[in-house]
Amino acid sequence: MPENQQRLMGNTPEPKTPIANRVWSGAKLALWRSKVAWDITVRQAADIVQRCRHAEGCDGGADENAPCLDSCPDREIRMSALVVLNAARQFAPPSASKLANQPYTAPSREFFADVVAELAACQAELETLRGTVVTAPPENETPKLKEKT
Ligand SMILES: [Zn+2]
DSSP: OOHHHHHHTTSSOOOOOOOOHHHHHHHHHHHHHHHHHHHHHHHHHHHHHHHOOOOTTOSTTTOTTSOOOTTOTTHHHHHHHHHHHHHHHHHSOSOOOOGGGSOOOOOOHHHHHHHHHHHHHHHHHHHHHHHHOOOSOOTTSOOSOOOOO
């Protein structure tokens, strides 16, 4: 039996990927931001659809799924807004709670050790740069401009 099928049947455990806490938090934050953005998109697109003008006898004003008549003045705008609206509904995460509302876990000592080590490396790099960057002109070169005597 193929491995995928074995996994679906629960015979072999699902492979897992360990992920750093700060990366996981970043992913959750990105999901929450995406949710907020999609919610705004749904509201605005629905608003545009609501404001579209329709020709006499068009069902589009009352029913979102009804197609517009050819004579509707805002037919194209409504179709574009419906595309945005449906994309927002389809791709918005079903739920994404704000990170601040979730239980807080303090960063580990290893995380702080990593940050401190990175800072030390940056400091060393800065010292190297300060040591090698020459701001004074080369000594053996004679000045090009000379005053007449
Ligand atoms: Zn219409």
